[in-house]
Amino acid sequence: MSDTRERVVRAGIVGANGYIGGELCRILLGHPHVELVAPVSRSLAGKRVDGVHPNLRGLTDLTFTAPDDAPDCDVLFLATPHRETMAMVSRWAGRAGVLIDLSADFRLRDPAVYRRYYGAEHTAPELLAEFVTGLPERHRKELVGADRISVPGCMATAAILALYPLAAAGLIAGRVSVDGRIGSSGSGSGAGPMNLHAERSGAMRVFAPLGHRHEAEVAQATGLDVTMGATGVEAVRGAQVVCRAPLATEVREPELRRVYRECYGDEPFVRIVAQRRGLYRLPEPKILSGSNFCDVGFALDAERGEVVAVGALDNLVKGAAGNAVQCLNIRQGWPERLGIEFPGLHPL
Structure with missing residues (x-):
């Protein structure tokens, strides 16, 4: 690790034209220790x-760079599609x-699990062990x-952060059901006919009734079924998860609150x-738009012996770009909030 704490870090974004790439541009252009x-x-x-990210008008004169013309950087963010990234890592490394x-x-971590959830063989399994999970609350x-x-997926991040305190305290026994809700930006800027305004507007579309891909990430991170x-x-914008979990033992609300406070205080x-x-x-994703916060909460059904854990975040920020910059801040030894202090808006 080279000591870059005292100098500006040169950054690149592969896939800078997408929604996550645009959020990375927005955040990094305002970061005091980064030059995009x-x-x-x-x-x-x-x-x-x-021209693609009009919210950045007046903030930058940058133009997009072709992959072959990109200069060497200190840090490179890969905001690229699933299944394609593993083929390009060696090139960009x-x-x-x-x-x-x-x-x-x-x-x-398991190529067989990747194949099951993404429908393709992992072409670089030898590199899996080199990557640290970019979830600061668990892997700082x-x-x-x-x-x-x-960096974990957006709904996976919300579910992991909502469930982990309960799992770590040994309070869950049995299968956990996670109900994820996601805004249209979660489909990316290249989404197809399913996400045309005429098809998406007014809809509440169950696009994954079971076996959503983030299921594997949540299980891996929490050890839960x-x-x-x-x-x-x-x-x-916005992602919210509602997680229903059977309790291993009788517990009261003050105990649940203590468990969350000890984990996230x-x-x-x-x-x-x-x-x-x-x-x-x-937790409500609406008031988190543009922010790097993940709000977590719970409700107890003592009669049924069940706890409902709720998590919410902006899928493009704490669910992606903001979390990535938070990881960079930690990696570089900078203050963790640097460049990602925006608190969200209300009303919106």
Whole structure:
């Protein structure tokens, strides 16, 4: 690990034309210790970045760079499609000291599990062990000095953070059911006819009634028996998970609150939201838009011996780009909130 704490880090983004790539551009352009030098896009090479990401008008004159013309960087973010990233890692590894992957290709440790959930053989299984999971709340120590980082999926992040305190305390016994809800941006900027406005508007589409891909990530991270489905909802940004878990023992609400506080009391981007009154009594993704927060909460059904854990986040920020920058901050030894302090908006 080279000591880059005292100098500006040169960053590139492969797939900078997509929604996650755009969020990375937005965050890195405002980061005091990062210079964005290579927003890479094969299809848009030579075109202005703010032509695709109009929220960046007046902030940058950068144009997209063709892959072959990209300069060497200190850190390279791979905002590239699942199944394609694993084929390009070796190529980009020689162009940057640090790789932060936002695809699914290096999230799962077992190639057989990857094949089951993504329908393809993993073509670089020998590299899986090199990647540290980019979830600071669980892997902060490993991220210090890590040169290969894999950022979890958006709904997986929300579910892991909602369930982990309960799992770590041994409070769950039996299968956990995770109900995920996601806005249309979760399909990416290249989504097909299924996500045309005429088809998506007004719909609550159960696109994965069972066996959603993030199921494997949640099981891997928590050690729980997990089943997961997902629904597309009438929103652009935002992910929310509602996780129903059978309790291993009788427990009262103050004990559950203590378990969450002990786990997340010092975390800069996890807030415990479980209130009896108010409009936002449990985690709600709407007020998290643009922020790097993940809100987690719970509700107890003592009569049935069940706890409902809820998690919410902005799928493009804490669910992707913001989490990646948080990992970079930790890796470099910078303050963890640097460049990702935005709290979200209300009303919205």
